Amino acid sequence: MSHIKNLGITGYDGLRFVTLDLVRSRTFYLDKLDFKLAARSSAALEAKTGDRSEVYEAGDVRVEVVQSLRPDSWAAYHRKFHSAGIGTVNFRVEDIEHAFRTLEARGASIIDEILTSEADGCTYRSFEIASPLGNTTYGFVEKVGYAGYAPGFETLSEGGSNRFDLTYIDHLTSNVRTLKPLVDWFRDVLGMEQFWDIQFHTSDLDPTRTSGSGLKSIVMWDPESGIKFANNEPLRPFFNASQIQKYLEDFGGGGVQHAALGVSDIITCVESLRERGVEFLNTPQNYYDNSPARLAAQGVDSIDEDYAVLARTGILIDGADEKYLLQIFMKEAALLYDQAAAGPFFIEIIQRKGDQGFGGGNFRALFEAIERDQQTKNA
Numbered sequence: 001m002s003h004i005k006n007l008g009i010t011g012y013d014g015l016r017f018v019t020l021d022l023v024r025s026r027t028f029y030l031d032k033l034d035f036k037l038a039a040r041s042s043a044a045l046e047a048k049t050g051d052r053s054e055v056y057e058a059g060d061v062r063v064e065v066v067q068s069l070r071p072d073s074w075a076a077y078h079r080k081f082h083s084a085g086i087g088t089v090n091f092r093v094e095d096i097e098h099a100f101r102t103l104e105a106r107g108a109s110i111i112d113e114i115l116t117s118e119a120d121g122c123t124y125r126s127f128e129i130a131s132p133l134g135n136t137t138y139g140f141v142e143k144v145g146y147a148g149y150a151p152g153f154e155t156l157s158e159g160g161s162n163r164f165d166l167t168y169i170d171h172l173t174s175n176v177r178t179l180k181p182l183v184d185w186f187r188d189v190l191g192m193e194q195f196w197d198i199q200f201h202t203s204d205l206d207p208t209r210t211s212g213s214g215l216k217s218i219v220m221w222d223p224e225s226g227i228k229f230a231n232n233e234p235l236r237p238f239f240n241a242s243q244i245q246k247y248l249e250d251f252g253g254g255g256v257q258h259a260a261l262g263v264s265d266i267i268t269c270v271e272s273l274r275e276r277g278v279e280f281l282n283t284p285q286n287y288y289d290n291s292p293a294r295l296a297a298q299g300v301d302s303i304d305e306d307y308a309v310l311a312r313t314g315i316l317i318d319g320a321d322e323k324y325l326l327q328i329f330m331k332e333a334a335l336l337y338d339q340a341a342a343g344p345f346f347i348e349i350i351q352r353k354g355d356q357g358f359g360g361g362n363f364r365a366l367f368e369a370i371e372r373d374q375q376t377k378n379a
Helices: 022-032 043-049 074-081 096-105 180-188 243-251 266-275 285-297 307-313 333-337 360-378
Strands: 009-018 036-041 051-058 061-068 085-093 115-119 122-130 137-144 153-159 168-175 193-201 214-222 227-234 255-262 316-320 323-329 346-353
Touching (some): 009 227, 043 051, 074 085, 085 255, 096 122, 096 137, 180 193, 227 243, 266 307, 266 323, 266 346, 285 316, 316 360
Parallel strands (some): 009 061, 255 346
Antiparallel strands (some): 036 153, 115 122, 168 255, 214 227
């Protein structure tokens, strides 16, 4: 396809998440987030792979949650090295042969040949590549007339109706100990470009601090599809005390820290999610007291929302040049379930009102909120 400029990625096909407890995951996605149960692994597939999977869907967001049934399965292999978390990021592509040839020419570590499944005139084709992000793999999927999730899955439509309007995956954020190999891989193998970057440390305003946390972040994107990946490494001083390093220790190496899901009305969404028992990180009142002056200094003189409502709901705000975004972060699974093996993955909810950045002005609030929750947990 001559119009394809890079890999021909059209969007995400889904995220593959290894869970400790499939029933608990089902409750989280269906009962709390109002996703629907879109597919389930067949008995034949479970016997073949040793894993049981359910696919939850809201808008264009699909999460395949996988629990191991026996010790030789893919999910069991993941659990040998990592806590619960994302094991595979799957992209949808226009032409899988083109994607395969292009990646092979760029030196990608391709795990297997293209797998093809045909039925009733429909075709499903896929392959995966290894990455510098530990055991995380990236998959490429082409569907021609194929309406289901994947071969071996039973199509369903049970559970929620997406009443919170969770529309799309805005970005994925990954953490590593050293950033350059991952960024180089996104550029040289996946053909992506740098979109945004920032360095931040909680000691920036007080160099006399004897503790703190920081990061260096580079966002890579695929201009063809608009897909974005934020990538973080720890930042000195207190490199090994960084929240990024804490993630690496808790997950068992580099991995996807969180997924940001886009919505059209974050205030209504968050209020309703809180009513359903979804827990978010807490933000101190002084953050909201200082926000109007901070936003004005960044060129945002007015917003549509009431700052008092943002404070009540815990929603963060950042922006520049009369454009802004609203975001909030759920508690990580390990804290939510009081179970270290549940992992440090969490979900962000984001609404963009013109600003295409990543809330750089909110990093301090996020890091300090995570620190407070972890200190409370360890007290």
